[in-house]
Amino acid sequence: MNILTRFANPGQFLKLAAILMPICAGGAVVSFAYGLYYALFNSPPDYQQGETVRIMYIHVPAASIGMMLYVAMAVAAGVGLVARHTLADIFCVAAAPVGATLVALCLITGSIWGKPTWGAWWVWDARLTSVLILFLLYCGYMVLRHAFDDHERGAKASAVLLLVGAVNIPIVRFSVEWWHTLHQPASLLRAGGAAIAPTMLKPLLIMGMAYGFYVAFLIMLRMKTLLLARRIEAAAQQDD
Amino acid sequence: MLHVSSLSCRRGSRLVFREVGFCLAPGALLQITGANGSGKSTLLRVLAGLLSRTDGAITWNDQPVGNDAEAHRARVHYIGHLDALKPELTGVEMLAYWQSLRAASAACAADLFGIDAFKNKPVRFLSAGQKRRLALSRLLQDDAPLWLLDEPTTALDENGQARLAAAIAHHRAKGGIVIAAVHHMIDAPDTQVLAMDNFRTSPPLAGGTEGGLVNTSTPVSKPHPSPPASGVGASVAPPGHYLTRNFLHNLKLHARQKGEWASLLLFFAIVILLLPFALGPEPDLLRRLAPGLIWLAALLMSLLSLDKLFVQDARDGTLDVLLLSPVPLPLIVLSKLLAQSATMLIALGLMLLPAALLLGMDLTVLPVLGLTFLLGIPSMVLLGGIAGSITVALHRNPALLTLLLVPFYIPILIFAGAACDAAALGASSLPPLALLGAMLAVLLPTAPIVMAAALRQGQG
Numbered sequence: 001m002n003i004l005t006r007f008a009n010p011g012q013f014l015k016l017a018a019i020l021m022p023i024c025a026g027g028a029v030v031s032f033a034y035g036l037y038y039a040l041f042n043s044p045p046d047y048q049q050g051e052t053v054r055i056m057y058i059h060v061p062a063a064s065i066g067m068m069l070y071v072a073m074a075v076a077a078g079v080g081l082v083a084r085h086t087l088a089d090i091f092c093v094a095a096a097p098v099g100a101t102l103v104a105l106c107l108i109t110g111s112i113w114g115k116p117t118w119g120a121w122w123v124w125d126a127r128l129t130s131v132l133i134l135f136l137l138y139c140g141y142m143v144l145r146h147a148f149d150d151h152e153r154g155a156k157a158s159a160v161l162l163l164v165g166a167v168n169i170p171i172v173r174f175s176v177e178w179w180h181t182l183h184q185p186a187s188l189l190r191a192g193g194a195a196i197a198p199t200m201l202k203p204l205l206i207m208g209m210a211y212g213f214y215v216a217f218l219i220m221l222r223m224k225t226l227l228l229a230r231r232i233e234a235a236a237q238q239d240d
Numbered sequence: 241m242l243h244v245s246s247l248s249c250r251r252g253s254r255l256v257f258r259e260v261g262f263c264l265a266p267g268a269l270l271q272i273t274g275a276n277g278s279g280k281s282t283l284l285r286v287l288a289g290l291l292s293r294t295d296g297a298i299t300w301n302d303q304p305v306g307n308d309a310e311a312h313r314a315r316v317h318y319i320g321h322l323d324a325l326k327p328e329l330t331g332v333e334m335l336a337y338w339q340s341l342r343a344a345s346a347a348c349a350a351d352l353f354g355i356d357a358f359k360n361k362p363v364r365f366l367s368a369g370q371k372r373r374l375a376l377s378r379l380l381q382d383d384a385p386l387w388l389l390d391e392p393t394t395a396l397d398e399n400g401q402a403r404l405a406a407a408i409a410h411h412r413a414k415g416g417i418v419i420a421a422v423h424h425m426i427d428a429p430d431t432q433v434l435a436m437d438n439f440r441t442s443p444p445l446a447g448g449t450e451g452g453l454v455n456t457s458t459p460v461s462k463p464h465p466s467p468p469a470s471g472v473g474a475s476v477a478p479p480g481h482y483l484t485r486n487f488l489h490n491l492k493l494h495a496r497q498k499g500e501w502a503s504l505l506l507f508f509a510i511v512i513l514l515l516p517f518a519l520g521p522e523p524d525l526l527r528r529l530a531p532g533l534i535w536l537a538a539l540l541m542s543l544l545s546l547d548k549l550f551v552q553d554a555r556d557g558t559l560d561v562l563l564l565s566p567v568p569l570p571l572i573v574l575s576k577l578l579a580q581s582a583t584m585l586i587a588l589g590l591m592l593l594p595a596a597l598l599l600g601m602d603l604t605v606l607p608v609l610g611l612t613f614l615l616g617i618p619s620m621v622l623l624g625g626i627a628g629s630i631t632v633a634l635h636r637n638p639a640l641l642t643l644l645l646v647p648f649y650i651p652i653l654i655f656a657g658a659a660c661d662a663a664a665l666g667a668s669s670l671p672p673l674a675l676l677g678a679m680l681a682v683l684l685p686t687a688p689i690v691m692a693a694a695l696r697q698g699q700g
Contacts, residue, residue: 133647140644147634150251156697157630160690161644164626168648171679175651178658178672237255 010227013087017220024217028210035206043203052116057203059109061211063131066102069095069215070134073141074166077159087223089155090230092162093145094222098215100138106131126180130173137165151230241265242386242417247296249279249286256282258295262434266385266415269408271422274436280421281321283436284388287419288318288564290699300386314342314566318388322557323375328496331359331366331374333489335381340485341565341572342382352407353377354399362496368395376404378561379411387411389420401426482567483575490579500548504541505587511537512595523600530601531609531660535616535653537595538588542617543642546624549580550632550695559632563699570688573695577625577688581618588613608663608673612656615676622680622687623648629691633698652679 039057046053073092080088110128111121122128141158148154241264248258257279264270272280285291287298289305289312298305305312325334353373358366366374372395379387387408393401405426408418412428420426425433494501515533516526526533553559562572592613596606627644634640655672662669 133650136643136647140640140647143640143643144630147631147640153633153697157633157694160626160630160694164690165647168651171651172647175654175675179654237250 010087014224014227017224021217021220021224024213024220028213028217031206031210031213035203035210038203039207043199044197046200049117052113053200055109055113056200057207059106059113060204061208062102062109063106064208065211065215066099066106066131067134069099069102070137070169071166073099074162077162080155081159081163086151086155086230089151089159090223090226091219092141092155092158094219094226096138096142096145098218098222100135100142102211102215103131103135103138107135124180126177129176129180130169133172133176134169137168141165241301243297243299243302244287245297247283247286247298248294249282249291250294251282251291257436260296260434262432264417264419264432266417267412267430268417269412269426269428269431270417270419270434271425271431272419272434272436273422273425278436280436281390284318284390284419284421285320285699287386288316288388289313290318290560290563310566310568313564315384316386316388316564317379317381317384318390318560318564319375319378319392320390320557320560321394322555322560323371324378324557324561325363325371325374326493326496326556326558327364328362328493330362331355331377333492334363334374335359335377337489338378338561339381340482340489341561341567342384352380352410353403369397369400372396373400373403376407379407383414383416385416387416387418387420389418391421391423393422393424393426479568479571482571483578486572486575487579487582490576491582494579494583497548501583501587504545505591507544508537508541508588508591509595511540512591512598516599527600527602528664530596530599531605531612531664532657533599534592534595534601534609535612535656535660538613538617539620539649539653541588542584542620542624543645545580545584546628546641549576549621549625549628551628554632559695563695569692569695573625573629573691574684574688577621577691578618580625581621584617584621585613588617602664605660605663608659608669611673612659612676615673615680616652616656619652619676619680619683620649622683625691626687626694629694629698632695652676655679 035057040054043054045051073095076088076091076095079085080092107128110131114123115121141161144161145154145158148157243263245261246258247260249256260283262270272283274280282291286293289309300312300315329337353376355370355373355377358370359374363371363374372392376392392404396404405428408420408426408428411418425431512534515537519525519529550559553562563569565572589610592606592610595601596603596609601609624641624645627641627648631641631644655676658672659669659676662672
């Protein structure tokens, strides 16, 4: 509890962010430079997919972090509803556009990869469909959150939406998989059970780290900006 | 005894009022005056518990009212600007409905507001003053000791105003407390006045106490033969009782709104009619797609009907009455949504066979399609209710509602489609039907609680 309350104190958060933000920024620059070089020039092309496999290094980290962010937002929303910490709402507001962008990036890069590989920009694959629905959930959250002028009410209403959405994710996942197996013959290229080659795994992990650093930096920056903006708002109200 | 001390309220970034304080003994009448926008209505809504205060304390017999919100709702009658009347129902039906929303019933037979002459007419035929009298009749439903009246004399003729003054005098004589926001003072003895214009300005009025309360007369010293009990005499009815009565009321309302439902059905029929033009007339294609197309049309129709759930109630003031009812809000909301589902199912049931025939659907699939409606439509209505209750405070963006709902409708659509497909192929459609049933079973108890919480917090 002590840790939670200490972290949830905006002043403490700003102090912590002041230390962590340079580290994350530096980590992102270094690991992006190294990871991109590794992924684009220093790793082998796939024996089947050829050079297009390099899209994976952009695509996979975006997908996994985009999904993790939604879960993190739902957890923060739950904590915010119970413990009434404004920082939880600020985290959600800060993370939502980042998560939505990641998911959009995942969809776009997947589509670019799909055209040469599957011969179509989009197929109604179970995984693709559930990521698309995740994107819709992000959009719904952002639109709802910004529809409220009053922060407190907007925070509560959109936290409810996040939680209901988080409950919905496994249901969507399950139903879409069912739907897909029901309607779609297994015509797609299957990844197969073969494990990923170490020469590809290493750049992928580095890229994942780079995304992690960058996203952490971005969210902390946005949280800091939002906190300061709210302070300005509060100060303006005092002057009324 | 109502005690209010250093009450402040902030709406968004605007400070509506601050440091309001007064103390009212049983039998007191407080008239709140002030220019338009001075915060009279906000103060009344805060006292009713519809809005949360930013600062300060409200106590009833030395108990903070926030401690037991349900007891506070039972002791309050709030009459706002809106009359909370449904144009399709008659006065008698409205009174019966309001009665069902109060925990205790003290049938007050006396026609204090002179509504006997018109109470059997549908509300849409009534004049503004007659509607006002009907709304004021809510005050007589039970012995709730605290009346909060927001410009109660609006649209009332002289006779009506005199009747209101008499009702207030009668209530005070019984030991009740009346707080009224007024532009023209109600003529009554021993009245206290709170001038909202003056509490914020620096020079206090002569004789003004702190917080702007101006006593124009000595505090009440009436004999109180029967001081009001803090909680209304509880004649607790079982929850099922409210559920059925509310459900039937809503069904009756839907039956009177035939025109609106008919236009929704017409919309459904038009979608079905247009689909063959978009897809081509091949019978095989249409037969295969028919269940999915019918479901799609039903989904679009239910999105259109969501507006009826809470937006209309918020617009005509019914929502305030529901929120201030001592009956648990989840029960009220559940009965409302069940009625909505029932009406939707009846309406769709009428159209199901014609739609199936038009699209050349395999008629052996029809029972399964009907079952998916039976299990899926209530879930859709409940989910729509959650989104509607979250967005009702915004009432400006219907597209938002759709965006919020689409991710939640997809599983229903998938399972319903899977059940129909299985039936068409001669396989067992039990698994998807069971999943639809499971979703409904989870939503039935949880959705009303989420909706009630969202509606309450949506008020501020």
